[in-house]
Amino acid sequence: MHVPVVVLGGGPGGYAAAFLAADLGMEVTLVERDPRLGGTCLLRGCIPSKALLHVGRVLAEAREMEEWGIAFEKPAIDLSALRARKDKVIASLTGGLAQLAKRRNVTIVHGTARFTNSTTLEVAAAEAGGASHTITFDHCILASGSRPARIPAFDIGSSRVMDSTSALELADIPESLLVVGGGYIGLEMGTVYAELGSRVSVVELTDTLLPGADRDLVKPLQKRLEGLFARIHLRTKVVKLEDRGTAVAVHFDGPDGQTTQEFSRVLVAVGRRPNSDGLGLENTQVVVNAKGFVEVDGQQRTADPHILAIGDVCGEPMLAHRASHQGKVAVEVLHGEPALFAPRAIPAVVFTDPEIAWAGLTEHEAEASGRPVEVSKYPWAASGRAHALGRTDGLTKILVDAETDTVLGVGIVGSGAGELIAEGVLAIEMGCSARDLMEAIHPHPTLGETVAFSAENYFGLATEIYRPRAETAAT
Ligand code: FAD
Ligand code: NAD
Numbered sequence: 001m002h003v004p005v006v007v008l009g010g011g012p013g014g015y016a017a018a019f020l021a022a023d024l025g026m027e028v029t030l031v032e033r034d035p036r037l038g039g040t041c042l043l044r045g046c047i048p049s050k051a052l053l054h055v056g057r058v059l060a061e062a063r064e065m066e067e068w069g070i071a072f073e074k075p076a077i078d079l080s081a082l083r084a085r086k087d088k089v090i091a092s093l094t095g096g097l098a099q100l101a102k103r104r105n106v107t108i109v110h111g112t113a114r115f116t117n118s119t120t121l122e123v124a125a126a127e128a129g130g131a132s133h134t135i136t137f138d139h140c141i142l143a144s145g146s147r148p149a150r151i152p153a154f155d156i157g158s159s160r161v162m163d164s165t166s167a168l169e170l171a172d173i174p175e176s177l178l179v180v181g182g183g184y185i186g187l188e189m190g191t192v193y194a195e196l197g198s199r200v201s202v203v204e205l206t207d208t209l210l211p212g213a214d215r216d217l218v219k220p221l222q223k224r225l226e227g228l229f230a231r232i233h234l235r236t237k238v239v240k241l242e243d244r245g246t247a248v249a250v251h252f253d254g255p256d257g258q259t260t261q262e263f264s265r266v267l268v269a270v271g272r273r274p275n276s277d278g279l280g281l282e283n284t285q286v287v288v289n290a291k292g293f294v295e296v297d298g299q300q301r302t303a304d305p306h307i308l309a310i311g312d313v314c315g316e317p318m319l320a321h322r323a324s325h326q327g328k329v330a331v332e333v334l335h336g337e338p339a340l341f342a343p344r345a346i347p348a349v350v351f352t353d354p355e356i357a358w359a360g361l362t363e364h365e366a367e368a369s370g371r372p373v374e375v376s377k378y379p380w381a382a383s384g385r386a387h388a389l390g391r392t393d394g395l396t397k398i399l400v401d402a403e404t405d406t407v408l409g410v411g412i413v414g415s416g417a418g419e420l421i422a423e424g425v426l427a428i429e430m431g432c433s434a435r436d437l438m439e440a441i442h443p444h445p446t447l448g449e450t451v452a453f454s455a456e457n458y459f460g461l462a463t464e465i466y467r468p469r470a471e472t473a474a475t
Contacts, residue, residue, distance in 0.1 A: 001029075001133065001134075001135055001136070002135075002136045002137070003027060003028070003029045003107075003135060003136075003137050003138075004026060004027050004028075004137070004138045004139065005021050005026050005027065005028045005029070005137065005138065005139050005140075005141070005334065006028070006029045006030070006031060006121060006135055006137040006139075006140045006141075007021070007028060007029070007030045007031070007140070007141045007143060008031050008113050008121065008140060008141070008142050008143060008144055008279075009030075009031075009032065009039065009142070009143035009144045009145055009275075009311070009313075010030055010031075010032030010034065010037040010038065010039055010097075010108075010143075011038065011039020011040055011041055011042075011143060011145045011311065011312075011320075011323065012038075012039055012041045012042070012311070012320040012321075012323050012324045012327075013039075013143040013145070013310040013311030013312070013320075013323030013324055013326060013327045014030060014032070014039065014141070014143035014310075014311070014327065015030065015037055015038075015039075015097055015101070015327075016323070016324035016327040016328060017141045017143060017310060017327030017328065017330055017331050018030040018101070018106050018141075019100060019101070019104055019106065020327070020328050020331045020332075021331045021334070021335075022104035022105060022106050023104065024331065024335050026331075026334070026335070028106050028107070029106070029107040029108075029109060029135065029137075030101065030106055030107070030108050030109070031109045031110075031111065031113045031121065031123055031135070032108065032109075032110060033110070033111060033112040033113075033126055034110075034126075035110060035126065036094040036097075036098075037094055037097040037098060037101065037108070038090070038093065038094045038097055039143075039145055040145050040146065040147075040312070041320040041323075042090060042093055042094055042097075043090060043094065044164065044165040044168055045164070045320075046320055047089060047090060047093060048086050048089070048090060048168045049164075049168060049185075049188050049189065049192070049351070050351055051085070051086045051089045052082075052086060052168070052170070052192040053188060053191060053192055053351050053352075053353075055082065055192075055195070055196075056191055056192050056194075056195030056196065056353070057195075057353055059075060059195045059196070060195055060353060062075065064390060067390065068390070077173070077196060077197070079170065079172070079173065082170065083169070083170050086168075086170070109123055109133055109135070110126040110130075111123035111124050111125050111126045111130070111132065111133065112124045112126065113135075113279070114278070114279055114280040115140075115279060115280035115281060115283050115284050116280060116283055117283050117284065118283075118284045118285060118304050118305075118306045118307065119136055119137055119138070119306050120134065120135070120136050120137075121134070121135045121136075121137070121140065122134055122280075123135060137306070138306065139306055139307070139308065139334055140306060140307045140308070141300075141307075141308050141309070141310060141327065141330050141331070141334075142279075142286075142294060142302070142307055142308065142309040142310070142313060142314075143309070143310050143311050143313065143323065143327065144274075144275040144276070144279060144313045145274075145275050145311060145312045145313060145323075146272040146273055146274050146275055146312035146313065146318055147272060147273055147275055148163040148164055148165065148268070148269070148271075148272055148273075149270050149271040149272055149273045150163075150268070151180075151268060151270060153240065153241070154180075154238075154241050154266075154268055156241050156242070156243050156248075157243070158241075158243040158248060159171075160243065160247070160248045160263075160264065160265045160266060161241060161243075161248060161265075161266045161268065162265060162266065162267045162268070163267070163268055163269070164185045164189065164267070164269055167189050167193075167267045168189075173193070173196045173197050173198055174193070174198050174263075174264035174265040175198065175199065175264045176198060176199045176200075176201070176230070176262075176263045176264045176265075177190070177193050177198045177199070177200045177201070177263060177264065177265050177266070177267060178200075178201050178202075178203060178248075178250055178261075178263040178265075178266045178267070179200060179201070179202045179203070179266075179267045179269060180203050180238055180266060180267065180268045180269065180270060181202075181203075181204065181205075181268065181269040181270040181271070182202050182203075182204030182206075182208075182209040182210065182232070182234075183210060183211075183212075183269060183270075183271065184210075184269075184350055185267075185269035186202055186204075186267070186269040187202070187209065187210065187221075187225070187350060187352045188350065188351055188352060189267055189269065190202055190225075190229060190267075191225075191228065191352050191353060193267075194228045194229060195228075198264075199230045200228075200229045200230060201229060201230050201231040201232070201233065201261075201263070202225075202229055202231075202232050202233065203233040203236050203237075203238055203250075203252065203254075204232070204233065204234050204235075204236070205235070205236070205237060206234070206235070207234050207235050208234065209221070209222055209225070209232070209234075210350060210356065213348075213350070213356055213358065214358060214362050214363055214364065214397075214411045215364075216363075216377065216395060216397060216411070216413070217356045217358065217395065217397075217411050217412070217413040218356065218413075219413075220354055220393045220394065220395065220413050220414075221350075221352055221354055221356055221413060223393070224353065224354065224393060225352070233252065233254055233256075234254075234255075235254055235255055236252050236253065236254030236255070236256075237252070237253045237254065238250055238251065238252060239251045239252070239253050239258075241266060244262065246264075247262040247263060247264055248262065248263055248264075248265070248266050249261075249262050250262070250263060250266065272312065272318055273292055274291070274292045274293050274294070274312060274313045274314075275312075275313055276288050276292050276293065276294050276313055277292065281294070284302075284304045284306075284307060285302075285303050285304035285305075285307075286302045286303060286304045286307055286309070287302065287303045293313065293314055293315045293316075294309040294313050294314045295314070296308070296309050296310075296314045296315075298340045298341055298342055299329065299330075299333045299339065299340060299341070300314070300326055300329055300330040300333060300341060301333070308330040308333065308334070309330075310323055310326035310327045310329075310330050311323030311324075311326060311327065314326070317346060317348060319346065319348065321346070321347070322346050325341065325343070326341050329341045343429070344360060344428050344429050345359040345360040345409075345424070345425045345428040345429060346359070347359040347421050347422070347424070347425050349417070349418035349421060351418060353415070354391070354393055354394060354413050354414045354415055354417065355412075355413070355414065355415065355416065355417040355418045356411075356412075356413045356417060357411070357412045357413075357417040357418050357420065357421035357424075358409070358410065358411040358412070358421065358424075359409065359410050359411075359421050359424045359425045359428055360399070360407075360408055360409035360410060360424070360425075360428040361373065361399050361408040361409035362399075362409055362411065363375055363397075363399060363409075363411075365409075366399060366408070366409070371401075371408075372401075372402045372403070373399045373400060373401060373402060373408060373409075374399070374400050374402045374458065375397060375398070375399055375400075376397065376398050376400065376434070376454050376455070376457045376458035377395055377396070377397040377454065377457070378395070378396045378397070378450045378453045378454035378457050378462065378465070379392075379394075379395055379465075380392050380393065380394030380395060380396070380414050380447070380450060382453070382462075382464040382465050383445075383447065383449065383450050383453070383464075384444070384445040384464075385444075385445040385446050385447050385449065386414070386415075386447060386450075388445065389415060389447075391414065391415040393413075393414065394412070394413055394414020394415065394417070394447070394450070395411075395412070395413050395414065396410075396411075396412045396414070396420075396450035396451055396453070396454045397410070397411045397412075397454060398410050398411075398424075398434065398437070398451070398454045398455060398458065399411075400434045400458055404433070405433040405434045405435060405458075406431060406432070406433055406434075407424075407427045407428055407432050407433065407434055407436075407437060407455075408428065409424075409428070410423075410424025410425075410427065410428065410451065412424070412450075412451075414447065414450075415447070416447055420447055420448055420450075420451065423448065423451050424451065427451075434455040434458045434459065435455070435459075437451060437452055437454075437455035438452055438455035438456050438458075438459065438461070440452065453465075
């Protein structure tokens with residue numbers, strides 16, 4: 001079969017691209033090896049992890065109510081009902097995607113695709129006995145995503161050693177869990193298992209949790225995690241895993257020297273790798289860089305005039321909203337529009353408790369580039385809403401261009417930071433000044449006010465904080 005546009009991959013990048021292409025009147029085919037649409041994000045990533053984190057948060061809130069004089073019984077956890085509820089969330093959303101594809105007349109081909117040249121995909125049947133297809137195309141949007149990075153020495157053939165996919169299956173609530181990697185997945189999934197009752201330890205190679213995130217934001221999270229987790233090992237390497245039948249023996253090398261400890265399960269969460277191998281890209285003109293990412297320009301075009309690429313397969317940050325945004329840019333480019341992927345801010349949210357969220361320039365990036373910025377911080381201890389919620393362990397900070405007062409970056413740590421960051425994204429994209437943030441009336445009492453208050457603080461005008469004026473301070 002010949003099609004004008006084929007999308008390879010049915011994740012948030014691929015289905016967003018296919019659906020927009022259909023809405024713009026293009027005839028589009030989507031190839032996906034999984035029987036269901038949704039990709040990593042929906043089937044084994046964002047959605048199931050957030051469903052489980054929601055459960056974890058409810059458990060924590062019930063516990064915290066004791067401080068307010070409300071005591072609940074210890075919760076009884078029905079693991080199979082919990083798994084079924086999580087799977088229902090996935091089924092409902094993936095079923096919705098199938099309906100949306102059908103209503104748009106997007107042809108779905110299930111199978112594993114491989115390029116045999118710049119305009120041909122061979123699609124091997126997804127299941128034995130199924131049909132194989134040869135698809136020729138004018139343009140392909142490659143959206144093949146990524147997979148968990150593996151450390152060969154940890155492949156000891158034990159089901160006790162998990163990656164994010166198997167951890168989300170929630171086979172049991174292990175008595176003890178070691179998470180290798182203190183990044184997004186390690187901290188989110190570590191939080192889930194700890195709230196469900198596992199004794200969780202984290203081992204991180206570098207000297208900090210979430211090495212890419214702002215230190216001011218990580219500090220309150222680390223403090224809370226030190227209470228929730230049994231142990232956080234920083235600057236520590238796992239040198240060897242050994243299956244001892246009922247447990248995995250883990251050999252550490254870190255500031256405490258060489259130690260060994262047994263854990264019921266181990267979760268390896270040390271990053272993700274792009275799915276650029278095994279696709280036959282060597283039969284096209286597509287260029288793959290040393291890290292395995294497909295190289296693209298600002299219009300998502302690869303070096304092959306017939307192939308565009310979007311999402312995790314073409315670079316970092318590997319986030320669903322970046323993938324879908326790039327998918328829309330790629331389709332607009334094929335539609336002849338002057339589209340460009342040039343965001344001022346790609347928001348990042350770590351859905352731990354407290355959550356961490358940031359957008360735009362970070363303090364570290366500003367320092368590294370020598371750009372003169374002013375940083376204004378608003379501690380949530382000064383927020384009435386944070387007190388009412390019993391969650392004063394938050395901070396909102398803004399980075400402002402010292403010459404023009406333009407907001408360049410926003411960072412938030414605290415309960416619900418992931419929802420609050422949207423205002424920061426809009427402010428940065430719209431080129432707002434700190435005065436715009438300060439003078440826009442925010443509803444009271446909300447955590448959203450802390451964004452406006454951090455702008456007030458930038459001008460030295462925050463009502464709930466006392467900062468002596470220079471002349472007053474001198475007298
Ligand atoms: P993917 O979602 O990986 O989709 C690629 C698709 O291509 C897959 O369905 C795959 O089966 C298919 N495919 C690959 N090769 C072939 C082939 N040869 N033939 C046919 N089909 C093929 N991001 C967020 O923004 N927020 C979050 O909260 C978040 N949480 C996450 C939690 C976890 C545990 C994980 C693992 C990831 C999380 N992410 C999150 C990251 C997010 O899932 C990815 O950034 C996003 O899914 C990337 O979308 P994509 O379309 O580029 O690729
Ligand atoms: P990550 O890059 O966020 O974190 C991996 C961590 O493992 C890093 O801190 C790294 O220093 C550490 N590490 C690497 N090798 C190690 C080793 N041998 N021993 C100990 N520590 C080691 O990767 P991840 O947590 O696997 O997540 C992968 C990607 O998926 C993320 O970068 C993100 O793009 C995406 N994701 C996003 C969300 C979200 O948006 N909320 C959630 C989950 C995943």
